[in-house]
Amino acid sequence: MTLTTMSDSFPTDSVGLVKPQVHHFDEPLTLRSGKVLPAYDLVVETYGTLNEEKTNAVLVCHALSGDHHAAGYHNLDDKKPGWWDNCIGPGKAIDTNLYHVVSLNNLGGCAGSTGPASINPETGKYYGPDFPVITVRDWVNSQAKLMDRLGIHKWAAVIGGSLGGMQVLRWAISYPERLGHAISIAVAPKLSAQNIAFNEVARHSIISDPNFHNGRYLEYDTYPKQGLMLARMVGHITYLSDSAMRAKFGKTVMDFQTAGDNFGRDLRTGKLSFGFNVDFQVESYLHYQGERFSENFDANTYLLMTKALDYFDPSVDFEGDLSRAFANSSCKFMLVSFSTDWRFPPERSREIVRDLLRAGKEVTYLEIEADQGHDAFLLPIPRYVKAFSKYLQRVHEELVNHAS
Amino acid sequence: MTLTTMSDSFPTDSVGLVKPQVHHFDEPLTLRSGKVLPAYDLVVETYGTLNEEKTNAVLVCHALSGDHHAAGYHNLDDKKPGWWDNCIGPGKAIDTNLYHVVSLNNLGGCAGSTGPASINPETGKYYGPDFPVITVRDWVNSQAKLMDRLGIHKWAAVIGGSLGGMQVLRWAISYPERLGHAISIAVAPKLSAQNIAFNEVARHSIISDPNFHNGRYLEYDTYPKQGLMLARMVGHITYLSDSAMRAKFGKTVMDFQTAGDNFGRDLRTGKLSFGFNVDFQVESYLHYQGERFSENFDANTYLLMTKALDYFDPSVDFEGDLSRAFANSSCKFMLVSFSTDWRFPPERSREIVRDLLRAGKEVTYLEIEADQGHDAFLLPIPRYVKAFSKYLQRVHEELVNHAS
Numbered sequence: 001m002t003l004t005t006m007s008d009s010f011p012t013d014s015v016g017l018v019k020p021q022v023h024h025f026d027e028p029l030t031l032r033s034g035k036v037l038p039a040y041d042l043v044v045e046t047y048g049t050l051n052e053e054k055t056n057a058v059l060v061c062h063a064l065s066g067d068h069h070a071a072g073y074h075n076l077d078d079k080k081p082g083w084w085d086n087c088i089g090p091g092k093a094i095d096t097n098l099y100h101v102v103s104l105n106n107l108g109g110c111a112g113s114t115g116p117a118s119i120n121p122e123t124g125k126y127y128g129p130d131f132p133v134i135t136v137r138d139w140v141n142s143q144a145k146l147m148d149r150l151g152i153h154k155w156a157a158v159i160g161g162s163l164g165g166m167q168v169l170r171w172a173i174s175y176p177e178r179l180g181h182a183i184s185i186a187v188a189p190k191l192s193a194q195n196i197a198f199n200e201v202a203r204h205s206i207i208s209d210p211n212f213h214n215g216r217y218l219e220y221d222t223y224p225k226q227g228l229m230l231a232r233m234v235g236h237i238t239y240l241s242d243s244a245m246r247a248k249f250g251k252t253v254m255d256f257q258t259a260g261d262n263f264g265r266d267l268r269t270g271k272l273s274f275g276f277n278v279d280f281q282v283e284s285y286l287h288y289q290g291e292r293f294s295e296n297f298d299a300n301t302y303l304l305m306t307k308a309l310d311y312f313d314p315s316v317d318f319e320g321d322l323s324r325a326f327a328n329s330s331c332k333f334m335l336v337s338f339s340t341d342w343r344f345p346p347e348r349s350r351e352i353v354r355d356l357l358r359a360g361k362e363v364t365y366l367e368i369e370a371d372q373g374h375d376a377f378l379l380p381i382p383r384y385v386k387a388f389s390k391y392l393q394r395v396h397e398e399l400v401n402h403a404s
Numbered sequence: 405m406t407l408t409t410m411s412d413s414f415p416t417d418s419v420g421l422v423k424p425q426v427h428h429f430d431e432p433l434t435l436r437s438g439k440v441l442p443a444y445d446l447v448v449e450t451y452g453t454l455n456e457e458k459t460n461a462v463l464v465c466h467a468l469s470g471d472h473h474a475a476g477y478h479n480l481d482d483k484k485p486g487w488w489d490n491c492i493g494p495g496k497a498i499d500t501n502l503y504h505v506v507s508l509n510n511l512g513g514c515a516g517s518t519g520p521a522s523i524n525p526e527t528g529k530y531y532g533p534d535f536p537v538i539t540v541r542d543w544v545n546s547q548a549k550l551m552d553r554l555g556i557h558k559w560a561a562v563i564g565g566s567l568g569g570m571q572v573l574r575w576a577i578s579y580p581e582r583l584g585h586a587i588s589i590a591v592a593p594k595l596s597a598q599n600i601a602f603n604e605v606a607r608h609s610i611i612s613d614p615n616f617h618n619g620r621y622l623e624y625d626t627y628p629k630q631g632l633m634l635a636r637m638v639g640h641i642t643y644l645s646d647s648a649m650r651a652k653f654g655k656t657v658m659d660f661q662t663a664g665d666n667f668g669r670d671l672r673t674g675k676l677s678f679g680f681n682v683d684f685q686v687e688s689y690l691h692y693q694g695e696r697f698s699e700n701f702d703a704n705t706y707l708l709m710t711k712a713l714d715y716f717d718p719s720v721d722f723e724g725d726l727s728r729a730f731a732n733s734s735c736k737f738m739l740v741s742f743s744t745d746w747r748f749p750p751e752r753s754r755e756i757v758r759d760l761l762r763a764g765k766e767v768t769y770l771e772i773e774a775d776q777g778h779d780a781f782l783l784p785i786p787r788y789v790k791a792f793s794k795y796l797q798r799v800h801e802e803l804v805n806h807a808s
Contacts (some may be wrong), residue, residue, distance in 0.1 A: 192647035193685075196686050201690070272437075280597070280714065283600065
């Protein structure tokens with residue numbers, strides 16, 4: 001199990017220092033594509049204590065660019081905690097005083113689990129483009145193997161946002177007896193043509209980068225920096241709402257003048273460049289985000305993650321009827337959407353709610369007024385976090401009552 | 405003047421065969437950037453007959469990827485007419501039986517007017533990146549020079565959509581006595597941070613293409629094909645609405661099957677590739693659009709056009725108060741927006757309408773329910789075209805009454 005130590009230097013509601021653990025699996029995993037992964041590693045973090053009955057475990061599933069490091073710090077000098085530290089910790093929404101939280105890096109990832117940047121044991125070289133395309137269903141199957149390894153029979157809840165929320169829905173369909181609650185945030189029943197179009201732009205920018213080398217860039221000791229940067233820039237625009245961007249960058253940072261080329265709005269400097277340098281704050285922000293991301297993420301993993309999104313559609317085995325996909329689900333559902341999320345807008349969550357109700361399932365649905373777009377699911381928005389906390393408190397009360 | 409000949413092979417409501425004319429200007433043009441263009445060519449098409457009093461001329465301004473070829477055909481084998489043939493012709497909204505239509509390729513363009521792909525007479529080489537950044541105001545100034553050349557004192561109307569609509573607004577501000585009506589369609593008072601962000605992604609994709617060669621690609625006998633393709637793909641997504649994409653590509657083209665990898669929705673073929681090839685129709689559509697565009701448009705011009713958009717903000721000389729910018733305008737205004745246009749949504753047009761009303765101007769505002777997104781302004785949407793026709797008929801009646 002992961003060591004969890006509190007340090008003086010961390011906030012008291014932090015899970016503190018955490019140490020990832022690697023679990024190796026030798027049993028082959030047959031994928032949706034028909035390909036077989038003969039063996040693989042999953043890197044995992046856990047927070048909070050598993051109770052004796054092993055009934056208080058929750059699984060947290062990450063989104064496109066996330067990983068196993070969802071909360072706490074890896075060392076004393078860490079400036080930033082895990083990606084969902086807002087919501088995971090003692091007294092927080094996913095309360096580590098009540099729950100044992102399991103968070104893994106998904107297969108195909110680039111943060112320690114087996115993926116395209118891992119060495120293929122059969123060739124001794126990087127997998128690169130030979131790493132098979134992974135679907136949400138494959139991830140859930142591998143998460144079920146991990147669950148068995150950890151000796152957990154049933155998750156109190158499976159929780160995730162965006163692509164993570166899709167894994168939550170797939171859990172309720174593929175392993176109906178093995179979760180009590182499915183909490184799916186900022187999600188859609190499947191991608192829209194527009195969603196797929198943006199993903200394809202991202203992929204095309206990576207693949208057409210001369211440093212991509214057909215996906216074998218690591219063998220050339222390089223990576224498609226510009227392509228990955230562009231992919232992230234496009235992605236980033238879709239994660240933020242127009243209003244969030246306006247709030248962030250729409251301010252005038254200089255005086256207006258009646259004449260001259262000193263004109264205003266969201267200028268970074270007082271003067272327009274009249275060239276193709278950065279003129280507006282939003283441009284330098286996107287450059288910075290894209291550049292930082294490109295230095296820390298594997299391009300082949302990015303391709304895989306976007307395909308997993310594009311292929312997600314649990315209704316496909318049921319003639320397009322999502323309600324039938326949920327027929328055997330026995331968990332309760334919570335769905336949350338955000339008003340300005342234009343990537344997966346509230347309408348899309350309502351489609352899922354409608355189909356769950358048609359399937360006779362118990363659903364709690366929350367539509368949060370929030371300016372932050374798709375990114376809202378990661379942010380400490382009071383009404384959202386409060387409702388999320390309350391829900392998980394009730395889940396815990398249920399567990400305790402059921403046990404007594 | 406442009407020759408206009410009717411041919412048996414063209415529709416009867418077409419302006420028929422048209423021939424562009426080149427006008428050379430030797431008088432230097434001082435630009436917003438402070439730079440001076442010593443001489444330049446403007447390529448122009450006209451449709452319909454200029455009356456003796458020269459009062460029935462209308463100027464059509466093009467958008468990002470448009471040019472002077474707005475209506476009719478260049479030769480008998482032309483498969484497609486000009487970009488706004490829907491609206492320009494005998495009996496059409498911009499009725500060439502009533503009006504003399506002037507349409508030019510703007511400075512910095514790549515369809516015949518002086519631009520980055522032209523030879524710089526001072527060096528004997530392509531301008532390339534040395535071509536100065538052009539603003540909407542510069543275009544309008546050059547259009548006024550053209551107007552003088554054509555002997556037209558006052559436009560009956562200046563008309564344009566998107567970036568073209570911005571030129572219309574600038575006309576009303578810069579040359580208040582020289583137009584009777586300003587018809588500005590699918591426009592915004594200035595770009596949002598999100599708009600600028602998408603433009604910056606487009607620019608970055610062009611500039612980071614290794615074939616860009618700092619903008620001197622023509623000297624290397626190449627062009628940044630991948631970068632321009634990506635730029636257009638991103639642009640294209642923003643021109644279409646999510647619902648238009650769904651209507652176009654959201655159809656299932658195969659049977660669902662209970663098992664196997666034959667799953668459905670908007671698949672191009674019956675099978676998913678489980679690779680990074682094209683799986684969905686929307687992907688091949690974007691590739692096609694991007695590729696075709698990249699072969700027909702100059703990358704430096706694309707950069708210039710996006711900067712002209714980013715820099716547009718007529719309120720800058722008036723401490724951010726757009727209503728003051730219109731104080732001296734004496735024309736009447738018509739604004740049109742489209743419900744699913746998320747690039748320049750109706751709210752942005754309403755901002756302009758509000759400021760025009762505050763300035764005491766006469767405004768007709770039309771908000772059209774249309775599924776087609778920003779692209780709607782180019783399409784023959786009945787309610788839009790009808791209102792547009794009626795408006796221009798009334799403008800013509802005014803002209804006739806005024807003359808009599």
